[in-house]
Amino acid sequence: MEKIVRRALLYDFYGELLTEHQKNIYSDYVLNDLSYTEIGVNEGISRQAVYELIKRCDGILEDYENKLKLVDKFLDTNERISRIHDLAEELMDNTTDDILKKKISEIEKISKDIYESY
Amino acid sequence: MEKIVRRALLYDFYGELLTEHQKNIYSDYVLNDLSYTEIGVNEGISRQAVYELIKRCDGILEDYENKLKLVDKFLDTNERISRIHDLAEELMDNTTDDILKKKISEIEKISKDIYESY
Numbered sequence: 636m637e638k639i640v641r642r643a644l645l646y647d648f649y650g651e652l653l654t655e656h657q658k659n660i661y662s663d664y665v666l667n668d669l670s671y672t673e674i675g676v677n678e679g680i681s682r683q684a685v686y687e688l689i690k691r692c693d694g695i696l697e698d699y700e701n702k703l704k705l706v707d708k709f710l711d712t713n714e715r716i717s718r719i720h721d722l723a724e725e726l727m728d729n730t731t732d733d734i735l736k737k738k739i740s741e742i743e744k745i746s747k748d749i750y751e752s753y
Numbered sequence: 754m755e756k757i758v759r760r761a762l763l764y765d766f767y768g769e770l771l772t773e774h775q776k777n778i779y780s781d782y783v784l785n786d787l788s789y790t791e792i793g794v795n796e797g798i799s800r801q802a803v804y805e806l807i808k809r810c811d812g813i814l815e816d817y818e819n820k821l822k823l824v825d826k827f828l829d830t831n832e833r834i835s836r837i838h839d840l841a842e843e844l845m846d847n848t849t850d851d852i853l854k855k856k857i858s859e860i861e862k863i864s865k866d867i868y869e870s871y
Contacts, residue, residue, distance in 0.1 A: 651820040702769035715863045722856045738840045
């Protein structure tokens with residue numbers, strides 16, 4: 636997985652455990668794609684301080700992941716939900732029965748909702 | 754939800770963020786169903802100290818839940834997965850087509866696996 640994607644996932648799961656200051660800077664870097672220099676200017680701190688704060692946040696978030704493994708579980712569940720969605724689509728293509736179609740369509744909807752609710 | 758079930762869920766999600774000492778005592782109380790007095794005797798501390806430690810752990814775990822909402826999300830996802838599983842069973846009862854049956858059976862299996870993997 637690309638480092639930026641992993642950081643976004645870690646931030647999504649554990650970001651609320653960072654301080655407001657850490658959250659602002661980390662999300663500017665990870666989600667808003669600002670450079671160290673740009674963030675430094677905005678926050679009135681040096682480029683080096685930004686770099687160190689982000690490295691520290693990486694460490695904090697990875698520590699939570701090492702303990703709780705939520706990103707791991709999320710990726711695993713997502714893969715399975717996505718497989719259910721594919722199977723429901725295949726079922727839909729292979730039946731003309733309206734009663735079956737209605738149930739299959741509900742499975743498609745729920746699996747999509749779960750996928751999107753994370 | 755019964756308090757003991759909520760505590761077990763909170764412990765399941767965030768227990769790794771407690772200290773070893775807190776984990777031992779909290780899990781003896783929540784999962785192994787020991788009394789304050791029994792735990793106190795095992796740990797060589799007073800019944801009151803056990804009571805206070807458990808109350809403190811409740812607070813720590815609820816704080817994590819307030820920030821991360823993982824138990825909430827888990828319960829919500831579980832309900833949806835369980836609905837998918839029910840729908841797959843209904844589909845199975847309403848078809849004799851072997852190709853469909855095979856796909857439906859895979860949906861049943863995956864939804865069961867997800868449900869059990871949490």
